[in-house]
Amino acid sequence: MTVHDLAAALPGIPSLRDRCRALAMVEAILNPDRETRYYAFDAHWAPDQELASMHNGAGDAWSIVFTPAGAFLRGFDHESPMNTTGDSFDPWPGLLTGLPEVFAAQVTEPAFLIDGTLAATLCLWRRPDDDRWRAGQIDFPDGDDPDGAGWLFHVLLQGTPAAYQDFAEAYYETTVHLDAVTSVFAHHPLSEDLIHRLNPDLTLRNLAADAAEIGYPAPA
16 A cells, blocks of 8 residues: 555545544543543644644654645654655655645644654645545555555544454553444544443543543533
8 A cells, every 4th residue: 555545545634534533532532641642633733723643652653734725644654665764854755746835834844853854654635625635756665555554544544433443452452342432433422421431430521621622522
C-alpha cells in the first residue's frame, strides 16, 4: 500500500473528521492519561483549525489538520526509507508536488518538524470542492508499504468499531466492549452507562474537559 492507495480509500472530509473524533473520544475513555493516548483530537488547536492525531510512543505519528480551506494529512513512519529527517532539510522527492498554497503553513508547522524537516513519509490534501484526496507524484522505494500508509492508517481507514476494538484490546491488553465502541462511533451523547461499559473508573465529570476538547456531543 502507498499514499496513492490511501487517497483512493479514504472517505470525504466530514466523514473522516467524524471518525477521528470518535477514535479520540473512545481513547479518552479507555485511557485517562493524555500523554500515552494513541489517538487524539483538538477541536480548538488553532483559530479555525482542528487537529486529529496519532502517536504510538515509538516515533511514528500522523496528523490531519481540518480547516475551512480543506484538510491536510501527513503520516510519519520513522523506519520508512522515505524518512529524510536527519539526512536532509527536504521531504522525499515528489511528496509535496502540487500542494495548494493554502496548506503551505502545515509544511512548516513546528509541531510537525524534526530538526527543521517535515516529519512525513506521506502527505495528502483535499479542498472542500475536490472529488478526491490528492498526493504528489512519487517514485517509491521497493516494499509493500514503503511510506507506512498501510499500517499507520489501518484503523482509521477501516473506520469501524470492530477495527478499533481489535486494536485497543491488543494495545491496552484489556477487554473492550464492542457495543460501547459502536455507540461512540455513532456519536451518541456520553452517559454514565456508556462510559462505565468502557471504563468503570471514570464518570461524566471526569471526561467533561476531554469531550469539550474533542468537540464530542454533550450528555443528553
